Amino acid sequence: EAGVAQSPRYKIIEKRQSVAFWCNPISGHATLYWYQQILGQGPKLLIQFQNNGVVDDSQLPKDRFSAERLKGVDSTLKIQPAKLEDSAVYLCASSLRDRGIYEQYFGPGTRLTVT
Amino acid sequence: TQLLEQSPQFLSIQEGENLTVYCNSSSVFSSLQWYRQEPGEGPVLLVTVVTGGEVKKLKRLTFQFGDARKDSSLHITAAQPGDTGLYLCAVQGGKLIFGQGTELSVKP
Numbered sequence: 001e002a003g004v005a006q007s008p009r010y011k012i013i014e015k016r017q018s019v020a021f022w023c024n025p026i027s028g029h030a031t032l033y034w035y036q037q038i039l040g041q042g043p044k045l046l047i048q049f050q051n052n053g054v055v056d057d058s059q060l061p062k063d064r065f066s067a068e069r070l071k072g073v074d075s076t077l078k079i080q081p082a083k084l085e086d087s088a089v090y091l092c093a094s095s096l097r098d099r100g101i102y103e104q105y106f107g108p109g110t111r112l113t114v115t
Numbered sequence: 116t117q118l119l120e121q122s123p124q125f126l127s128i129q130e131g132e133n134l135t136v137y138c139n140s141s142s143v144f145s146s147l148q149w150y151r152q153e154p155g156e157g158p159v160l161l162v163t164v165v166t167g168g169e170v171k172k173l174k175r176l177t178f179q180f181g182d183a184r185k186d187s188s189l190h191i192t193a194a195q196p197g198d199t200g201l202y203l204c205a206v207q208g209g210k211l212i213f214g215q216g217t218e219l220s221v222k223p
Contacts, residue, residue: 091158104160
């Protein structure tokens with residue numbers, strides 16, 4: 001079974017530029033998550049989708065971050081404009097369900113450096 | 116203030132040594148998960164503990180959930196270089212909340 005795919009793996013941009021990340025979840029997984037992991041910290045949830053609807057985006061900085069999941073499969077996360085503090089690894093994860101005890105499967109992440 | 120406090124934050128040991136890392140909270144949880152994250156990869160689930168006092172073993176790794184379901188520990192016996200990585204505890208409360216992790220380095 002193919003895992004969660006993410007691209008690009010690395011991205012270096014200057015502050016105030018825009019950047020987009022792509023995620024393809026495991027086939028059949030209805031729930032998709034985007035996390036931000038700053039160096040030395042655990043992942044922090046940015047947004048959770050159930051199919052193509054948003055379940056939780058309470059920690060998404062909506063003035064600069066946006067995400068969409070068209071057709072309930074692939075997803076993109078965009079930052080516009082980027083700030084220095086956005087330097088982090090952006091992880092995508094998916095799961096079959098989001099109730100009870102469930103396992104999230106993570107992609108390899110995109111390492112973003114903002115200079 | 117972190118919901119989950121992990122300690123130590125960093126640990127560097129020699130191959131063959133034993134170690135224990137901790138995940139503590141003042142809150143009670145219905146379940147707790149441990150993940151391992153290797154450099155350049157996403158976290159991978161190791162175990163889920165659900166019952167107070169529960170002990171689960173995964174080869175050389177032993178996981179324990181506190182009796183009061185507020186804390187957990189991970190013990191590694193005879194650590195190997197392949198155990199190197201970031202160990203994260205996490206709880207599910209509508210969403211997955213992670214601790215800050217313990218960075219483990221096992222030197223040959």
